[in-house]
Amino acid sequence: xxxxxxxxxxxxxxxxxxxxxxxxxxxxxxxxxxxxxxxxxxxxxxxxxxxxxxxxxxxxxxxxxxxxxxxxxxxxxxxxxxxxxxxxxxxxx
Amino acid sequence: xxxxxxxxxxxxxxxxxxxxxxxxxxxxxxxxxxxxxxxxxxxxxxxxxxxxxxxxxxxxxxxxxxxxxxxxxxxxxxxxxxxxxxxxxxxxxxxxxxxxxxxxxxxxxxxxxxxxxxxxxxxxxxxxxxxxxxxxxxxxxxxxxxxxxxxxxxxxxxxxxxxxxxxxxxxxxxxxxxxxxxxxxxxxxxxxxxxxxxxxxxxxxxxxxxxxxxxxxxxxxxxxxxxxxxxxxxxxxxxxxxxxxxxxxxxxxxxxxxxxxxxxxxxxxxxxxxxxxxxxxxxxxxxxxxxxxxxxxxxxxxxxxxxxxxxxxxxxxxxxxxxxxxxxxxxxxxxxxxxxxxxxxxxxxxxxxxxxxxxxxxxxxxxxxxxxxxxxxxxxxxxxxxxxxxxxxxxxxxxxxxxxxxxxxxxxxxxxxxxxxxxxxxxxxxxxxxxxxxxxxxxxxxxxxxxxxxxx
Numbered sequence: 158x159x160x161x162x163x164x165x166x167x168x169x170x171x172x173x174x175x176x177x178x179x180x181x182x183x184x185x186x187x188x189x190x191x192x193x194x195x196x197x198x199x200x201x202x203x204x205x206x207x208x209x210x211x212x213x214x215x216x217x218x219x220x221x222x223x224x225x226x227x228x229x230x231x232x233x234x235x236x237x238x239x240x241x242x243x244x245x246x247x248x249x250x
Numbered sequence: 251x252x253x254x255x256x257x258x259x260x261x262x263x264x265x266x267x268x269x270x271x272x273x274x275x276x277x278x279x280x281x282x283x284x285x286x287x288x289x290x291x292x293x294x295x296x297x298x299x300x301x302x303x304x305x306x307x308x309x310x311x312x313x314x315x316x317x318x319x320x321x322x323x324x325x326x327x328x329x330x331x332x333x334x335x336x337x338x339x340x341x342x343x344x345x346x347x348x349x350x351x352x353x354x355x356x357x358x359x360x361x362x363x364x365x366x367x368x369x370x371x372x373x374x375x376x377x378x379x380x381x382x383x384x385x386x387x388x389x390x391x392x393x394x395x396x397x398x399x400x401x402x403x404x405x406x407x408x409x410x411x412x413x414x415x416x417x418x419x420x421x422x423x424x425x426x427x428x429x430x431x432x433x434x435x436x437x438x439x440x441x442x443x444x445x446x447x448x449x450x451x452x453x454x455x456x457x458x459x460x461x462x463x464x465x466x467x468x469x470x471x472x473x474x475x476x477x478x479x480x481x482x483x484x485x486x487x488x489x490x491x492x493x494x495x496x497x498x499x500x501x502x503x504x505x506x507x508x509x510x511x512x513x514x515x516x517x518x519x520x521x522x523x524x525x526x527x528x529x530x531x532x533x534x535x536x537x538x539x540x541x542x543x544x545x546x547x548x549x550x551x552x553x554x555x556x557x558x559x560x561x562x563x564x565x566x567x568x569x570x571x572x573x574x575x576x577x578x579x580x581x582x583x584x585x586x587x588x589x590x591x592x593x594x595x596x597x598x599x600x601x602x603x604x605x606x607x608x609x610x611x612x613x614x615x616x617x618x619x620x621x622x623x624x625x626x627x628x629x630x631x632x633x634x635x636x637x638x639x640x641x642x643x644x645x646x647x648x649x650x651x652x653x654x655x656x657x658x659x660x661x662x663x664x665x666x667x668x669x670x671x672x673x674x675x676x677x678x679x680x681x682x683x684x685x686x687x688x689x690x691x692x693x694x695x696x697x698x699x700x701x702x703x704x705x706x
Contacts, residue, residue, distance in 0.1 A: 171547060171592035172569065173585050174577035183586070189647050190590060194536045197606045206608030207615055209446045210663030211433050211476060218472045230339040234558035237565060245556045246571035 159188045251425065251455035252402045254462060257311055266296040266310045270354060273312060277357065277403045282379045284394040284403055286317050287325050288357040295354045306352030307466060313348055314404035316395050317358040318365055319450065320439035321345055328441050329361040329373040329391075332553050332560045332579035342439020343474070344408060344450050344467040351466050356404050359394030363581045364550065365415055365443045367391050368652050369643060372583040377640055380422060382677055386637040389422030391415040395453050396423035405455075406463050410440055412448040413538055414632075414656025417668040420453055421632035421680025424670045426460050426697070427453040431688050432663030433478035435464075436471030444545035445476075447538075447660040457669070457698045464690065482690055488699045490519070491626040491692070494526035499630030499655040499682075508679040509631045512671035515703045516629070521696075526621050526628065530613040531658055537610035538657035539650055540594050540603045546584075547591030553579060586646060615662045622686045627696055630655050632668040632680035655682060665690050669697050671704060 164184045168175045175183065228241055237244040260269055270292055277285055292312070299310040315321060318328045320338040322345075327333045341349065348355060362372040370378040370393030378393035380386040381401040388397040392409030396419025399407050409416040411429035420427030428451045435450045442448070452463035461484035468482035493516055500506060517523050555561040555575030562575060576585070594603035621628060634655060643649040659666040664687060668680040681700075685693040 167589050167593045170596060171589045172573045172576065173580070173589060174570075174573040175585075183589070186586060186646055187590065187593075189645075190539075190650075191593075193647055194540060194594075194603060196536050197533055197540075197603070197610060200533055200606060200610055200613070202606070202609055204609050204612045204616075206605055207611040208608060209432075209476065210615065211478060213433075213476065213478075216472075216475050226339070231557075233339065234336055235556065236561040237556065243556055244565065245554075246565045246568045248568045 159184055159191065251400060252405050253455050254311055254405055254459045257405050261310055266299040267293060270296040270312060270356070273356065273403065280401065280403060281384060282381060282388070282397050282401055282403070283376050284360055284378055284388070284398040284401065285314070285357040286327055286329065286360050286375050286394070289324055289355050292354050292356050299352070299354070304352040306350060307462065308348060309352030311353055311406060312356040312404045313353045314357055314359045314395055314398045314407035315345065315355055316392050316407070316409050317361055318410055318441045319345060319408060320441065321355065321358065324355075324358060326358065326441070327375070328365070329363045329375060330580065330584070331374045334374070334560070336558050338439075340439065343436035343471045345439065347466050359392070359398055359407060361394055362391035363584050364441070364546070365391040365410060365412055366546070366583050366587055368414070368418055368649050369638060370394065371640065372581055374581060379640070380637050382424065383637070386639055386677070387422065389419035389633070389637065392453065393419045396420055396425055396427065399423065399425045399453050399455055406459055407453045408450055408463070408467070409453050410448055410450050411660065412444050413542060413660050414653045416451045416453060417632050417656050417666060417680070417682060418653070420668040422637040422678065424678030425453055425455055426457055426667065426669050427451065428460055428464060428667045428690070428693070429659065429665060430464065430468065430690060431478070431665040433476050434468050434480060434482065434665070434688065434690070436469075436474040436477050438471055438473040442549045444542040445549070446545060447542060457694055457701050461694050478688070480688060484694055485691060486695045486698055487691065488695050491521045491696055492624070493521045493523045494621055494625035494628045495523060496628055496630045497525050497527045498529070498531040501631040501634040501655075504636050504674045505631045505634060505679055508672045508674055509681060512681045513629070515671070515700065518703065519699055526625060528617040528621060530610065530617045533610045534614055534658040534661060535651065535654050537607035537614070538653070538661055540607035541611065541661070543587045543591030544595045544604050545591070547588045547595065550580075550584065550588055555579070583646065611661045614658050618658075618662045618664060626685075626692060628684040630682045630684075632656065632682040636674060636677045636679070659684055663687070665693060667693050667697055669700060
């Protein structure tokens with residue numbers, strides 16, 4: 158059973174702010190969807206998991222320098238820029 | 251719909267500039283909402299074609315590109331408020347290939363936000379209407395790519411398919427669409443949603459055109475580490491294939507009536523048709539959504555409101571800023587998937603959900619491999635229903651269940667195509683054709699013969 162408290166916990170974990178008026182609706186949706194996912198409890202577990210389907214591992218390429226992103230292009234889509242840097246929020250309070 | 255052959259015939263007697271200008275004008279007046287952004291450079295390219303400067307296998311041909319595929323200098327929104335004013339400064343591999351072959355990118359097509367949806371109703375830019383009935387959806391998530399081909403608002407288009415996002419709109423719009431084998435087409439420049447499931451693929455009015463666009467976009471690209479390094483050339487080789495009809499993939503009465511007629515058409519081609527059962531498919535939908543949501547929760551962490559995308563005027567503490575940027579920049583379906591994905595990957599639930607889903611993926615893959623030893627190709631209805639009315643699928647889980655016939659293919663990484671097999675109540679029905687890894691030639695050869703039965 159998913160409670161409203163669980164919904165807030167999940168939202169904090171996922172770092173998505175939610176409004177109080179959204180919580181009950183999300184609770185119902187999460188409850189329905191997770192209940193549906195429980196169908197997997199029937200599955201036997203004696204197989205290996207498949208993370209990706211191609212039989213590829215360690216694809217190498219030659220270490221050759223190529224064009225990289227010029228600074229002005231990299232900064233073009235940012236809203237908060239100071240001098241030649243991105244400006245971000247405070248990480249340590 | 252306009253085929254490449256028809257377009258080339260028009261180019262013999264008319265200027266590309268006039269044809270492209272006329273197409274752009276038609277798109278601007280269109281009520282379908284298939285495009286988010288038109289390419290202002292398209293007319294200049296058409297002019298170059300008229301001067302004989304544009305050469306290649308796609309020379310002078312309009313191509314629509316789904317708006318989650320990066321285009322240098324053209325805004326790429328992913329159907330989201332988060333990327334409403336984001337303009338990439340590089341081209342995706344597939345876009346480079348189209349440009350090298352002289353194709354004219356006409357615009358960026360509308361889609362479900364971050365490709366999360368089956369109807370394009372989650373797009374921040376509004377729903378795409380079905381060209382066959384404007385009260386109905388065009389399918390999703392590549393709804394704009396499907397509708398634009400069906401309505402003659404382009405000749406070819408590119409979509410992306412994570413759990414059916416090319417095949418669903420192909421079926422709903424009555425066009426052909428192919429999800430290639432995982433790794434055949436480079437994902438470099440495709441804005442990721444669920445990397446281990448998704449592929450870029452072509453959509454077109456006929457099989458010949460679908461094969462042409464696949465030939466152009468397939469091939470080696472070292473910038474995608476999951477690229478298989480294989481190229482593709484279509485050599486039609488029809489044989490009396492052994493065809494398996496998958497029992498666990500079905501549809502409602504409207505769809506099944508047409509599908510059974512299509513199976514008869516397949517028999518009339520001389521193919522041997524038998525039913526095949528894949529019991530593990532019962533778990534495919536749940537496994538798919540757990541994996542896709544898990545990958546989404548990780549992928550979409552890049553939208554931090556700092557380097558690009560939606561931002562707030564005031565920088566705050568990191569956690570508050572990041573959580574609020576995501577709350578305001580993402581729509582409700584995207585947030586639902588990020589939250590459920592984080593939950594399924596969190597300590598205590600990883601084994602119950604995520605790991606279990608990856609084991610189901612193994613069962614699905616083994617099931618297909620077993621069936622593809624007995625059959626050359628497998629078929630099913632692409633979608634379990636006719637195109638929905640706009641607003642009909644209000645509940646998320648009900649919408650997820652509409653992907654039941656398409657998601658197993660992405661879990662296994664196999665190629666699959668949707669081809670129109672007639673109309674019910676004036677709405678198109680599609681048949682899904684599934685092949686073994688890198689068996690695109692077999693799928694397309696089969697579809698080319700089937701297309702002759704139905705007439706293009």
